[in-house]
Amino acid sequence: MVLRVERLTVRYGGLAAVSDVDIEIADGEVLALLGPSGCGKSTLLRAIAGLERPASGVVRWDGADLAGVPVHRRGFGLVFQDGQLFPHRDVVGNVAFGLRMAGTPAPRRADRVTELLDALGLGGYQRRRVTELSGGEQQRVALARALAPRPRLLLLDEPLSSLDRALRDQLAVDLADVLRASGTTALVVTHDHDEAFTLAGRVAVMRAGQISQVGPPAAVWRAPADEATARFLGCVAIVPATVRAGVVHCGYGEAPLPWAPDGEIRLGLRPTSLRHNESGPLAGEVTHRLHRSDHVRLRVTLDSGAPVDAVTTVTADAAPGTRIHLTLDPTTLAILPT
Amino acid sequence: MAPASPGLRRAGFALLTAIPLGFLAIFFGWPVAAILRLGITEGGVLDVLGRGDTWRLVAFTVGQAAASTVLALVAGLPVAFLLARTALPGLGFVRVVVLVPFVLPTVVVGLAFRTLLPDGGVVAIVLANAFFNVAVVARTVGGLWAHLDRRAEDAARTLGASPARAFTSVTLPALAPAIGSAAAVVFLFCATSFGVVLVLGGARYRTLETEIYLRTVNLLDLSGAAALSLLQLVAVVAALVVGAVARRRRETALALRAAAETARRPAGGEWAVVGLALTVVAALLAPIVVLVLRSLSTADGWGFDGYRALAGTGYGGSLDVSGVDAVLNSLRAATDATVLAVLLGTLASVVLVTMSRGRARRGLVETIDTAMMLPLGVSAVTVGFGYLVTLDVLPGDLRTSAALVPLAQAIVVTPLVIRMLLPVLRSIDERLRHAAASLGASPLRVWREVDVPLAGRSLLTAAAFGYVVALGEFGATSFLARPDTATLPVAIARLISRPGELNNEMAYAACTLLVVVTVAVVALVERVRVPGRAGLGEF
Numbered sequence: 001m002v003l004r005v006e007r008l009t010v011r012y013g014g015l016a017a018v019s020d021v022d023i024e025i026a027d028g029e030v031l032a033l034l035g036p037s038g039c040g041k042s043t044l045l046r047a048i049a050g051l052e053r054p055a056s057g058v059v060r061w062d063g064a065d066l067a068g069v070p071v072h073r074r075g076f077g078l079v080f081q082d083g084q085l086f087p088h089r090d091v092v093g094n095v096a097f098g099l100r101m102a103g104t105p106a107p108r109r110a111d112r113v114t115e116l117l118d119a120l121g122l123g124g125y126q127r128r129r130v131t132e133l134s135g136g137e138q139q140r141v142a143l144a145r146a147l148a149p150r151p152r153l154l155l156l157d158e159p160l161s162s163l164d165r166a167l168r169d170q171l172a173v174d175l176a177d178v179l180r181a182s183g184t185t186a187l188v189v190t191h192d193h194d195e196a197f198t199l200a201g202r203v204a205v206m207r208a209g210q211i212s213q214v215g216p217p218a219a220v221w222r223a224p225a226d227e228a229t230a231r232f233l234g235c236v237a238i239v240p241a242t243v244r245a246g247v248v249h250c251g252y253g254e255a256p257l258p259w260a261p262d263g264e265i266r267l268g269l270r271p272t273s274l275r276h277n278e279s280g281p282l283a284g285e286v287t288h289r290l291h292r293s294d295h296v297r298l299r300v301t302l303d304s305g306a307p308v309d310a311v312t313t314v315t316a317d318a319a320p321g322t323r324i325h326l327t328l329d330p331t332t333l334a335i336l337p338t
Numbered sequence: 339m340a341p342a343s344p345g346l347r348r349a350g351f352a353l354l355t356a357i358p359l360g361f362l363a364i365f366f367g368w369p370v371a372a373i374l375r376l377g378i379t380e381g382g383v384l385d386v387l388g389r390g391d392t393w394r395l396v397a398f399t400v401g402q403a404a405a406s407t408v409l410a411l412v413a414g415l416p417v418a419f420l421l422a423r424t425a426l427p428g429l430g431f432v433r434v435v436v437l438v439p440f441v442l443p444t445v446v447v448g449l450a451f452r453t454l455l456p457d458g459g460v461v462a463i464v465l466a467n468a469f470f471n472v473a474v475v476a477r478t479v480g481g482l483w484a485h486l487d488r489r490a491e492d493a494a495r496t497l498g499a500s501p502a503r504a505f506t507s508v509t510l511p512a513l514a515p516a517i518g519s520a521a522a523v524v525f526l527f528c529a530t531s532f533g534v535v536l537v538l539g540g541a542r543y544r545t546l547e548t549e550i551y552l553r554t555v556n557l558l559d560l561s562g563a564a565a566l567s568l569l570q571l572v573a574v575v576a577a578l579v580v581g582a583v584a585r586r587r588r589e590t591a592l593a594l595r596a597a598a599e600t601a602r603r604p605a606g607g608e609w610a611v612v613g614l615a616l617t618v619v620a621a622l623l624a625p626i627v628v629l630v631l632r633s634l635s636t637a638d639g640w641g642f643d644g645y646r647a648l649a650g651t652g653y654g655g656s657l658d659v660s661g662v663d664a665v666l667n668s669l670r671a672a673t674d675a676t677v678l679a680v681l682l683g684t685l686a687s688v689v690l691v692t693m694s695r696g697r698a699r700r701g702l703v704e705t706i707d708t709a710m711m712l713p714l715g716v717s718a719v720t721v722g723f724g725y726l727v728t729l730d731v732l733p734g735d736l737r738t739s740a741a742l743v744p745l746a747q748a749i750v751v752t753p754l755v756i757r758m759l760l761p762v763l764r765s766i767d768e769r770l771r772h773a774a775a776s777l778g779a780s781p782l783r784v785w786r787e788v789d790v791p792l793a794g795r796s797l798l799t800a801a802a803f804g805y806v807v808a809l810g811e812f813g814a815t816s817f818l819a820r821p822d823t824a825t826l827p828v829a830i831a832r833l834i835s836r837p838g839e840l841n842n843e844m845a846y847a848a849c850t851l852l853v854v855v856t857v858a859v860v861a862l863v864e865r866v867r868v869p870g871r872a873g874l875g876e877f
Contacts, residue, residue, distance in 0.1 A: 051772055071775040072783075078776035084769045088791045097787070101778035142773075149777060 002027045002185055003048070003153055008057030010040075010047050017043040019209040020057070025153070030179055030186045032200030034193060036232060040209040041189045045155050048187065050074050061152065072101070077151030081158040083138040085130040091117070091141055092126045098149035116144040119178060136167040143175065147182065154179070154186040160195050172198045193233060197221070205229050222259070222334050224268065230334055235268030236309060238336065248333065252308075253281040255328035260335050268334035271297060276312030280327030284308070286320050300326065351692065358686040358710065358752075366713050366749050369724020374571065376727060377564035386565035396569070399545040402460065402535075403528035406467035410524050411517065413468060413618045414475025420615035421476060422483035424608070425601040430864060435619050437860050438626070438853075440473035441803065443810025444533025445827040446849040449834060450625035452538055453632055459543060466534045471524040472622060478520035479513055484601070486512055501607055518580075526577045530570070530717040533812040537831065546570045551719050551816070560727070567720045574716055626853055633846035644847030647840055656836040657829055658821035661844055664829040665851070671815075671825055672808035675747035679808070680801050682748065683755025686710050688785075690756075691763045707760075714753040718813025722746055725818060743823065746814035751804040758800035762793045799863050806859045810852060826852060 003025040010018040017040040025031045033041045046052040048059055050071040059066045066074060077098075085094050092113055099109045117123055120140045125133075130141060139159065146154055159175065160168045176199050179186055188199050196203050197217040205213040205220060213225035224230035227238055241250035243265055246258040250267050252274060274282070276298070287307070288299035291314070298310045298318055310326050312318045377383050386392050417436055421429060439447065451458060451466040458465070486509065494504040532547045539548065546566050553563040604612050636643040648661030657664070686706075694703045713721065725742060766789060774784045812827045819828050826848050833845040 049772070049776060051775075070780075071772070072778050072780050074776075075778075076776060078773055080769050080773065084767060084773045086770065086774070086788065097774070097779075098777035101783065145773075145777070151776075155776075 004060040011055040032196035034196040035206035077146030077154040083142040230268040237269040241267035255330040266336040271309040274310040274326040277327040280325040282326040372728040377568035406528040409468035410471040416615035417476040418480035422480040448537025467528040482516040633850040644843030668825040674744035675808040678748040679751035722814035722817030747808040762796040
């Protein structure tokens with residue numbers, strides 16, 4: 001383990017923004033800290049960076065306590081949601097900043113800057129003013145700036161949240177590539193699970209100042225530790241269910257879940273968990289229809305009288321008033337302990 | 339921040355805080371407190387308060403200040419509209435013309451209005467005070483107006499409001515806090531206005547401020563003067579509180595836009611407002627033009643007699659120093675004062691920004707901020723008078739030292755430096771400093787790499803502005819300058835109080851010199867004004 005946070009608590013006045021948190025990040029690993037806004041994840045990141053003084057607990061790097069090491073000597077890179085580029089410096093001036101602080105000779109500085117700008121698709125941007133760049137370009141420069149001095153740990157605070165969707169997806173993929181290629185150890189703080197799952201090898205879910213679950217993205221996605229985590233990860237209904245021989249049985253029918261252990265569980269359903277399928281076991285009447293970019297969301301009143309969410313394809317005939325059949329989609333289900 | 343040795347850093351920080359506060363305490367708090375004490379213990383207060391002419395004095399002070407404030411508002415609002423809401427060629431020039439009066443030496447303005455209205459009396463005083471303060475209204479109100487979202491007005495129009503109705507029901511209420519805040523500041527400046535009233539009112543029309551001066555200098559009635567100072571101080575604090583309340587309400591959530599988005603070509607009835615504003619601008623130019631013309635006119639046609647006479651000491655030796663020496667005295671004192679004020683103002687701004695960045699209590703930060711602003715509100719005459727009664731205690735008897743003048747001027751200039759620098763430092767996102775620190779910059783290096791380059795222009799602007807204000811400072815300087823260290827404004831006041839056409843010509847020439855310097859500095863300041871940062875560092 002390289003970074004180790006032990007029983008860390010950060011207080012604002014009487015309020016514990018982070019309470020008693022333990023996390024570990026291995027060399028070369030990317031960990032995402034995922035949680036709703038106000039859960040304390042940014043405070044935790046700031047405490048690791050050395051920008052907040054913890055009330056108790058220890059941040060260690062390779063076993064050494066960092067309490068006495070100020071921000072500028074930690075060698076941790078920092079990327080903010082909105083770039084925070086130095087407005088009085090051009091692209092090169094920003095990217096080379098850390099190298100200049102480290103006293104790197106000018107020729108090696110220039111090489112490193114060119115190398116990073118090329119890697120991030122910013123070749124030729126050297127002398128551009130940062131205030132004239134688009135949001136996505138600014139964020140790429142911010143990333144290059146943080147990576148330039150080869151930080152021991154890269155801390156990213158909602159690095160993609162201020163970008164619009166198309167840019168975000170593109171930069172998420174590029175960012176994941178750059179992190180993997182350079183073998184950078186990184187901590188990404190985000191409220192967006194797509195972002196967390198794209199970038200990170202492991203996800204720590206945080207709520208109300210505490211870590212509620214840590215694990216690989218797929219495990220967290222399909223087996224949230226508790227109901228609140230499940231709801232944060234998109235589950236809208238939680239129902240009792242039984243797993244027998246890799247098949248889950250519940251009030252909405254059955255679906256194959258080969259990875260689920262046998263026994264009584266609670267099943268988390270997402271808005272996409274019930275699919276329009278004319279051979280499905282559930283029947284009901286469509287009450288509302290909402291067109292999304294690549295699918296259609298439905299509100300269906302089942303014959304039992306219970307209202308449920310469901311999805312169908314864009315081309316399907318499912319106007320309000322239509323009677324349709326639904327079936328469970330196993331890929332979107334989550335299981336919770338009883 | 340998580341410094342390596344918090345104890346050491348805290349001690350260093352306390353020391354940094356102590357320097358500006360200590361200076362303020364010794365060269366402002368103590369003299370003013372001494373005046374208060376003198377006023378109270380000598381029994382002068384009750385005596386003075388019981389006299390009818392004191393209250394006539396108060397009534398005249400308040401009355402002329404109120405009239406001047408109303409006039410400044412009426413003249414300033416169209417100009418605020420012109421500067422904030424229209425996109426017309428030549429607005430840069432208008433900006434300079436509006437700002438110049440605010441930093442013109444009071445004596446110069448006094449003389450200009452005496453020339454325009456030879457037997458003006460009250461009218462001249464009110465006009466001159468308003469002349470100074472049109473800039474305050476135009477800048478304070480215009481600063482907000484430029485950032486006000488036009489779409490609120492557009493919404494009112496689509497809901498059936500006429501342009502006038504949309505203005506009175508939507509725009510005016512949104513501007514009210516800025517107007518209130520500007521009115522409070524203008525009232526304060528007018529109520530404590532010294533040079534103008536002294537030059538235009540003489541012994542006939544006196545305000546508290548000039549009365550304090552006349553009693554001290556001419557009648558040697560120290561306790562009476564102290565009592566009047568006390569009375570004035572109470573009034574000033576009351577006005578400051580009103581202004582602070584208005585400013586606080588100004589922080590309400592308004593939909594603010596970038597200035598460039600809200601300016602456009604005027605249309606329809608707006609041209610009438612533009613015409614009105616241009617009339618005001620022309621009126622602001624008139625006294626300045628008259629001064630320059632008079633300085634060039636001699637008994638036998640146009641000439642430079644006045645300027646040539648500056649080499650001497652005036653008609654029959656009216657001055658103890660030559661005009662040239664007075665110029666040199668002025669430059670020297672203003673330079674010292676500016677250097678001192680920039681140092682103190684920078685230090686105070688850094689301390690205030692660092693405190694509000696950390697977890698310091700907001701109340702404490704606000705208290706220090708307000709304390710540093712006090713000299714702006716307390717009459718310079720009171721400060722100058724306070725020096726005379728206190729500073730003999732310090733080693734070397736500062737009272738007879740030439741250092742007194744720059745010290746007093748620095749007290750007046752420091753708040754201006756803080757007001758121009760602090761908003762810029764505050765507007766620098768804290769995370770920008772964090773980014774620099776995470777890249778390996780030590781706290782000192784962060785200042786050098788981030789704060790200095792970003793606030794440098796504002797600091798230069800503040801220094802230039804401060805220099806002009808120090809150059810024209812009259813209230814405290816007239817108390818403290820000895821005959822042989824007279825500055826140009828003091829020399830001008832002396833010249834015009836003595837008979838002799840030569841003295842008049844010299845005074846006009848000296849005034850023109852000050853006007854030229856002021857205009858040059860204001861034009862420079864306007865040129866380097868950081869674009870997109872309008873509204874910052876305005877009064």
